[in-house]
Amino acid sequence: MKIDLTVNGRAASGEVEARTLLVDFLREQLRLTGTHVGCDTSQCGACVVMVDGKSVKSCTMLAIMAAGCDVTTIEGLANGAELHPMQQAFMDNHGLQCGFCTPGMVMSGLDIVNRHGRDLDAATVRRELNGNICRCTGYQNIVKSIREGARAMGD
Amino acid sequence: MYSFSYHRPASVAEAADLIANAADGKLVAGGQTLLPTMKHRLASPSDVIDLGAIAELGGIVVNGNIVTIGAMTSHAEVAASGEVQEAIPALAALAGNIGDPAVRNRGTIGGSIANNDPAADYPAALIALGATVRTNRREIAGEDFFAGMFETALEEDEIIVAVDFPRPEAAAYMKFENPASRYAIVGVFIARTADGARAAFTGATDCAHRAHRLEEALANDFSPAALADFQAPVDRMNADIHASAEYRAHLVRVMAQRAVAACA
Ligand SMILES: Cc1cc2nc3c(=O)[nH]c(=O)nc-3n(C[C@H](O)[C@H](O)[C@H](O)COP(=O)(O)OP(=O)(O)OC[C@H]3O[C@@H](n4cnc5c(N)ncnc54)[C@H](O)[C@@H]3O)c2cc1C
Ligand code: FES
Ligand code: FES
Numbered sequence: 207m208k209i210d211l212t213v214n215g216r217a218a219s220g221e222v223e224a225r226t227l228l229v230d231f232l233r234e235q236l237r238l239t240g241t242h243v244g245c246d247t248s249q250c251g252a253c254v255v256m257v258d259g260k261s262v263k264s265c266t267m268l269a270i271m272a273a274g275c276d277v278t279t280i281e282g283l284a285n286g287a288e289l290h291p292m293q294q295a296f297m298d299n300h301g302l303q304c305g306f307c308t309p310g311m312v313m314s315g316l317d318i319v320n321r322h323g324r325d326l327d328a329a330t331v332r333r334e335l336n337g338n339i340c341r342c343t344g345y346q347n348i349v350k351s352i353r354e355g356a357r358a359m360g361d
Numbered sequence: 362m363y364s365f366s367y368h369r370p371a372s373v374a375e376a377a378d379l380i381a382n383a384a385d386g387k388l389v390a391g392g393q394t395l396l397p398t399m400k401h402r403l404a405s406p407s408d409v410i411d412l413g414a415i416a417e418l419g420g421i422v423v424n425g426n427i428v429t430i431g432a433m434t435s436h437a438e439v440a441a442s443g444e445v446q447e448a449i450p451a452l453a454a455l456a457g458n459i460g461d462p463a464v465r466n467r468g469t470i471g472g473s474i475a476n477n478d479p480a481a482d483y484p485a486a487l488i489a490l491g492a493t494v495r496t497n498r499r500e501i502a503g504e505d506f507f508a509g510m511f512e513t514a515l516e517e518d519e520i521i522v523a524v525d526f527p528r529p530e531a532a533a534y535m536k537f538e539n540p541a542s543r544y545a546i547v548g549v550f551i552a553r554t555a556d557g558a559r560a561a562f563t564g565a566t567d568c569a570h571r572a573h574r575l576e577e578a579l580a581n582d583f584s585p586a587a588l589a590d591f592q593a594p595v596d597r598m599n600a601d602i603h604a605s606a607e608y609r610a611h612l613v614r615v616m617a618q619r620a621v622a623a624c625a
Binding site: 247251268314336337 | 365409541542
């Protein structure tokens with residue numbers, strides 16, 4: 207089946223099977239390998255992307271369900287060589303170690319800003335990250351990164 | 362995941378036709394339960410009928426004392442709805458505590474109640490609030506809808522259209538959640554209505570049930586103290602890696618007391 211959608215602001219299309227997951231379409235057909243598969247069981251959040259402005263686990267959505275939608279992945283955030291403020295904040299605050307969870311953390315961070323604004327307390331960030339698992343950092347610097355990235359998005 | 366044919370009907374009538382004519386059809390709403398189940402090959406439908414494009418299944422409407430929530434309304438929409446927050450704040454709070462934000466953006470009330478996971482949150486709310494499930498064929502009282510583990514009163518190919526919730530005087534839901542999945546290890550929903558106290562629990566047994574004994578204990582004294590000696594039947598409680606039967610029985614009382622206190 208053919209699908210047409212918008213990915214990171216550009217028209218994209220492809221042939222998919224009905225069972226193709228959105229994450230597999232993004233990674234294998236569009237070669238946008240920034241979105242990761244951590245668990246493939248809807249638990250870890252490494253695969254979080256925005257679909258029509260809302261965070262979704264792309265391992266738990268069919269590609270065909272995203273037909274006609276506007277999808278943003280981690281690759282869609284930077285402006286050329288200039289990182290998005292949320293990405294920059296992860297770099298500045300040592301918000302990652304192995305980096306596997308990071309794309310999902312950054313996308314979920316942006317979703318938190320969309321819903322809670324740019325002045326975030328740590329408790330809110332921790333609660334809102336309950337669908338994102340990190341095996342390395344202990345979360346401390348992820349929370350710090352998201353709070354700082356949120357503030358910096360106003361600059 | 363095995364392959365299947367995908368359909369995206371624009372109306373309930375069209376969806377009903379598609380599912381009736383499919384060899385082994387499955388409706389999909391948010392897919393947050395069905396897709397993981399299909400990945401595990403625990404389900405392998407021949408046809409998947411996506412309800413996502415059916416406008417008549419969406420939306421939240423308040424009409425007098427009834428809050429109507431369309432089957433395809435996501436948990437995030439219910440949590441963020443000003444109407445639900447005003448009429449039944451406990452229901453908005455319940456929806457806002459299901460799973461995590463990404464699950465709440467896709468998962469729907471219709472999918473949650475059709476699935477009837479033993480630890481799901483919405484079933485307790487439907488029973489305690491005296492809600493009515495409307496399908497493409499009939500109306501079913503919330504209390505009669507949940508039949509057992511992953512079983513409901515739905516007939517084959519019946520489609521949930523909406524749920525009608527009467528506005529209570531006060532209500533609260535307390536869940537002791539599994540820290541990984543956020544599903545309820547035990548959840549208790551208490552409503553104070555014109556007809557007295559209504560209560561339901563989830564997570565404790567095969568599925569959510571009305572808690573008649575809790576209601577009796579609260580009939581003359583709607584206070585946490587009235588439940589001080591309440592004993593849930595240990596022999597009927599689930600026991601698993603997360604909690605023993607004794608612990609679940611204990612949690613039923615504690616969650617019920619907290620919910621009553623929160624109704625004040
Ligand atoms: C990580 C994670 C955490 C979760 N945590 C919780 C939690 O804390 N509490 C909780 O309650 N739930 C939790 N869930 C489940 C979540 O709420 C699901 O969204 C819900 O159980 C299913 O809704 P869905 O819309 O995704 O349904 P789907 O997965 O699309 O469908 C589920 C079933 O319902 C049927 N169905 C769907 N819509 C209809 C309809 N209109 N009429 C008839 N049948 C229909 C389908 O055929 C299917 O059998 C969690 C899920 C995940 C992945
Ligand atoms: S890969 Fe999607 S939630 Fe883990
Ligand atoms: S940085 Fe390694 S999983 Fe989070």
